[in-house]
Amino acid sequence: MSDLSRRNLLINALPAAAVGAGILSGVSAFAQDAAAPAPAQNSQVIKMLAEAQKDGLFTLPKLPYAYDALEPHIDAQTMELHHSKHQQAYVTNANKAIESLAKLRDEAEVDPARLSALSRDVSFNTGGHLLHTIFFGIMGNVPDATIDLEVKTDIGAQYGGLEKFQNHFNKVASGVKGSGWAIAAYEPLTGKILITESGDQDLRLIPASIPLLLIDVWEHAYYLKHQNKRADYIKAWWNVVNWAEVNALYKHVKSMYAPK
Numbered sequence: 001m002s003d004l005s006r007r008n009l010l011i012n013a014l015p016a017a018a019v020g021a022g023i024l025s026g027v028s029a030f031a032q033d034a035a036a037p038a039p040a041q042n043s044q045v046i047k048m049l050a051e052a053q054k055d056g057l058f059t060l061p062k063l064p065y066a067y068d069a070l071e072p073h074i075d076a077q078t079m080e081l082h083h084s085k086h087q088q089a090y091v092t093n094a095n096k097a098i099e100s101l102a103k104l105r106d107e108a109e110v111d112p113a114r115l116s117a118l119s120r121d122v123s124f125n126t127g128g129h130l131l132h133t134i135f136f137g138i139m140g141n142v143p144d145a146t147i148d149l150e151v152k153t154d155i156g157a158q159y160g161g162l163e164k165f166q167n168h169f170n171k172v173a174s175g176v177k178g179s180g181w182a183i184a185a186y187e188p189l190t191g192k193i194l195i196t197e198s199g200d201q202d203l204r205l206i207p208a209s210i211p212l213l214l215i216d217v218w219e220h221a222y223y224l225k226h227q228n229k230r231a232d233y234i235k236a237w238w239n240v241v242n243w244a245e246v247n248a249l250y251k252h253v254k255s256m257y258a259p260k
Contacts, residue, residue: 043248045137073236094125151250185209188257
């Protein structure tokens with residue numbers, strides 16, 4: 001199936017899934033553009049987003065660091081299982097659901113219940129693939145957490161300081177009921193970075209917004225090390241946020257919406 005027909009199928013199946021596919025497609029094209037700004041060309045998260053689809057199929061991008069690179073804050077076993085098992089399952093199941101939808105649409109009579117279930121599968125798995133790709137991509141061995149960056153400056157201006165932003169984000173992450181994500185996303189109409197949450201991993205985001213900074217608070221992301229202590233995991237996670245990567249993604253998405 002071609003990239004175009006796959007995206008059309010996603011759009012027809014479920015708008016939230018189309019958001020994920022659209023971001024993957026847009027960043028893939030941008031990252032492969034020789035004229036793209038240096039921060040995008042050198043960004044690990046943007047490269048991972050470019051590798052997250054190939055030849056009309058979703059694919060699992062390689063991590064730009066070893067599974068033990070985030071120790072002691074996130075343990076190697078969790079990283080390996082999270083990436084090679086959990087995200088790989090989302091990739092596999094997203095591709096299967098999309099193929100099943102294509103076959104279902106060719107049938108003379110479409111079962112509404114089956115269509116609804118497959119649409120849910122597409123949304124859940126493409127959402128999981130996109131969110132995990134960004135999540136893994138914005139982490140790493142942080143060279144200098146104190147460096148001045150455009151995204152930090154803009155966050156500080158909007159929230160009254162980086163610490164206030166982090167406190168707000170932590171409260172959202174701690175308050176997610178069950179499994180889900182805390183997400184800081186760029187909203188292009190106002191140019192603001194807004195904090196929200198997503199139950200499970202359906203992309204129930206602010207319309208047109210793109211995730212920049214996000215944390216997975218499903219128990220599989222932290223239970224081996226932190227057991228049920230989500231607050232400890234959230235605190236440890238800030239130590240492996242690579243702000244240079246968040247900044248590169250921020251500058252990229254702003255450029256996507258800048259007047260031409």
